[in-house]
Amino acid sequence: MVLDPLVLMVISLGFGSLFLSTGSHKVREFAQFRVVLADYQLLPGVLVAPAACSIVAVELTLTLSWFSALYTPLFVVVSAILSAVLLTLYGIAIAINLIRGRVHISCGCGVPGTNNTDQPLSSGILVRNSVLALVALAGVFPIIERDLAWFDFLSVVAALVTASILYLATSQLLSNSAAMAAWRHGAKEVEPGG
Numbered sequence: 001m002v003l004d005p006l007v008l009m010v011i012s013l014g015f016g017s018l019f020l021s022t023g024s025h026k027v028r029e030f031a032q033f034r035v036v037l038a039d040y041q042l043l044p045g046v047l048v049a050p051a052a053c054s055i056v057a058v059e060l061t062l063t064l065s066w067f068s069a070l071y072t073p074l075f076v077v078v079s080a081i082l083s084a085v086l087l088t089l090y091g092i093a094i095a096i097n098l099i100r101g102r103v104h105i106s107c108g109c110g111v112p113g114t115n116n117t118d119q120p121l122s123s124g125i126l127v128r129n130s131v132l133a134l135v136a137l138a139g140v141f142p143i144i145e146r147d148l149a150w151f152d153f154l155s156v157v158a159a160l161v162t163a164s165i166l167y168l169a170t171s172q173l174l175s176n177s178a179a180m181a182a183w184r185h186g187a188k189e190v191e192p193g194g
Contacts, residue, residue, distance in 0.1 A: 003141045003143050004143075005145075005146060005148060008076065008139065008143055009148075009156050010156055010160060010163070012069045012076070012079070012139070013066075013067070013156065014160060014163050014164075015136060019059045019060070019062040022109060023056055024060075026052075026055065030056070034048055034052045036105070036106045037108060040093055040096075040105065041097075065082070066083075076140075080136050080138070080139030081137070081140065083133070083136035084137045087129045087132050087136065088129075088133055090129055094126055098122075098126075103178075104120050105121060107119045109125070109171075122174055122178055
């Protein structure tokens with residue numbers, strides 16, 4: 001399989017923007033992010049702060065790497081593999097907590113547009129991260145050599161806007177679903193005889 005440079009441009013700009021958004025959110029809300037990371041209960045307390053700093057550094061490095069991938073083919077493969085690994089590690093951490101039944105902790109995703117709150121853990125986030133990891137891995141395929149025309153750049157903008165809307169809509173649906181589930185759970189507890 002080979003990749004059109006247009007698709008590579010969309011992937012590079014999309015993931016660069018995604019990691020810029022999530023990484024900068026973690027920087028702005030660093031104290032809250034450390035609390036979220038501690039809530040996962042996967043690290044000893046002494047390692048939470050260094051791990052939080054490392055995660056932010058990796059996300060911001062991936063931002064630069066994806067944006068640099070537009071000009072340097074080596075960065076494409078590195079960015080693709082590291083992004084897929086990071087998203088897989090996030091998925092493993094989420095899956096462990098879902099298995100433990102710890103669904104009411106924040107995912108720590110830092111998704112903008114979801115009422116300024118993070119989403120509670122859910123299997124939907126696992127699916128979303130798996131899809132993102134697979135899309136990132138598309139960057140390892142060889143690229144067709146061709147010149148881009150002006151309408152290709154319009155296509156890139158349209159694709160990025162569409163992908164952003166889909167991502168934000170999916171994130172909002174996951175957040176709404178979790179809120180409705182919590183509401184239903186609370187309503188059942190209040191019912192007489194329930």
